[in-house]
Amino acid sequence: MEQSPERRVVTLKDVAAGAGVSVSTVSRVLDDRTPPSRSAAAERVRRVADELGYRRNVFASGLRRGATGTVGVLVPRLTDHVMAMTYEAIERAARARGSFAVVATCGDDPEDERRATETLLDRNVDGVILATARLDDTLPASLRERGIPHSLALRTDGASPAALGDDDAGGYFAMRHLLDLGHREVAVITGPWFTSSARARLGGARRALAEAGAELPDDRVISTGYGIEAGNAAARRLLGAAPAPPTAIFAANDNLAIGAVSAVTAAGLTVGDDVSILGYNDIPLAAMMPVPLTSVRTAFDQIAASALDLMGAPAHTETRALPTLIPRASTAPPRRAPSP
Amino acid sequence: MEQSPERRVVTLKDVAAGAGVSVSTVSRVLDDRTPPSRSAAAERVRRVADELGYRRNVFASGLRRGATGTVGVLVPRLTDHVMAMTYEAIERAARARGSFAVVATCGDDPEDERRATETLLDRNVDGVILATARLDDTLPASLRERGIPHSLALRTDGASPAALGDDDAGGYFAMRHLLDLGHREVAVITGPWFTSSARARLGGARRALAEAGAELPDDRVISTGYGIEAGNAAARRLLGAAPAPPTAIFAANDNLAIGAVSAVTAAGLTVGDDVSILGYNDIPLAAMMPVPLTSVRTAFDQIAASALDLMGAPAHTETRALPTLIPRASTAPPRRAPSP
DNA sequence: CTGTTAGCGCCTTCAT
């Protein structure tokens, strides 16, 4: 990539020359980490820098300072709406703190995750936020050993600092809602079993069921991916199950729920009326579905801010943001009477 | 952000010491831009570098080389699925070329767009891809003047190099499909009027209508945002219109279409049966909607690759990827006979 | 407060 000739950027030297001072003076005056000097020279430097359109070269500066004000974020994919929301929230939080967030996507392969992390570290990020941690992943451990500031977002590995939602509470709220509506024949579509969130949400749901003395047979729990298709397939299986399909489905994710809605509709049933469906995360689409989707809202902004603050925190530090149930039309009392 | 003591990174000097050669030699051997040397020393250097886990410091390297192998991407928001798909496609294309993509989101405010661009340039990106260009935006012009390599993705300003879909053709395909099904009472929900894509898609649709001798009264064209809610509101207006609502709606975007689906369903009508709805971009959700959505598929991968290749190309260079109509259940022949 | 000096890690002449 050749630089065009007119692309000459103004450097400290140019500003120094223009203001008739040394580069160190300019460097100091323009250093926003210290209280701004009010001297005449400083005033002049600022004016000249402004006129010339000076911008600090983050590379050179970072090289010297050892820190770049950049935080790296790792997500499996941005086309997952939850990840996009999480990243945007982190970006906002970073901006509010005067730093910059860069994201890398790495899919679901741990090897790619490791590679992507190295790529981020190559770019001298001050720390890394992983929104990817699988329970069986060794990357957080390796970051801990290497002393690299990092935190986990939305998930935990039980060791590295983590900012997540209270998935257990969310699962409880969700199932409790279905039970309160009168459902007893319920099913759960959990996310991938290698995530802490999938397990915790199911755990909370089981807690609610136990309190109500209701059953959740094994064939009413399907662990699957996090995509719409996965939800569709899972719901199809549930609907075809003997002796009778469930009257309510709790999906551990809005995408799964949307897939389930699709399957239920395709089966000629009505969502809410025939089968209640409940999602998780409350992505904007949930409220805009043909039948608005009841969902458990996650406080992404809060989680993002915590993830940022927790980078470099001691191990076993965790924050859990409490989720909120948002009831909508996709959940309603069961039409069939509960079986005896 | 303090560096922990154990976080000492391996530098060229370490490798040089380990291999018993000078840093320049190591630098040369490890330079992947030149054909790899096969000398014994080179072999040794590579081995030592590998053992020590050496990673080139992109900052320092970029400082000297003047190029960093990084391309900046600007999008309004990543929570827009189209933008997320576009960015992921660019990221893939960049990776295939051995470079790295960093994204910044800037919302819809031109001032924020400018700021975000500067932030990216501060980080020494080799060029910028704008997936944001409004027709009235002066940023591309300013980049042209400054000689900064850049290109526009998905939209054009008629001057800077641009990689986009053939929106006119897409609009034509879409409307042609509705006309072929027998619809004559059609409406169009376009995206924001400040985008080239909204205008071109409507233009193509008008072309098809003209061919068929069909009318598109002004009150059957609604220009709005790009979100689900906007589509919902627009469809609501169309449904309430006198003397009769349209039998088919072409939305210039899947989100708008999904919002329209929601409005149609809420009005007690059936999508496909009572009102045909057609979207644009074919995001994955389209196929998974309760009533699968007919949509015009955009070749994001192709557009992304072109955008990357076009960075720094002469002005007025444009590539247009041809879209494909994907017919699904949301479009069907009209129930009502077309008015005379 | 200011200027001088040294160097962050790397790449690139220029010799050898």
Next chain:
DNA sequence: ATGAAGGCGCTAACAG
């Protein structure tokens, strides 16, 4: 093919 030296742009440590 290799090594020594200088410098990319900026900042920290040191005098003044």
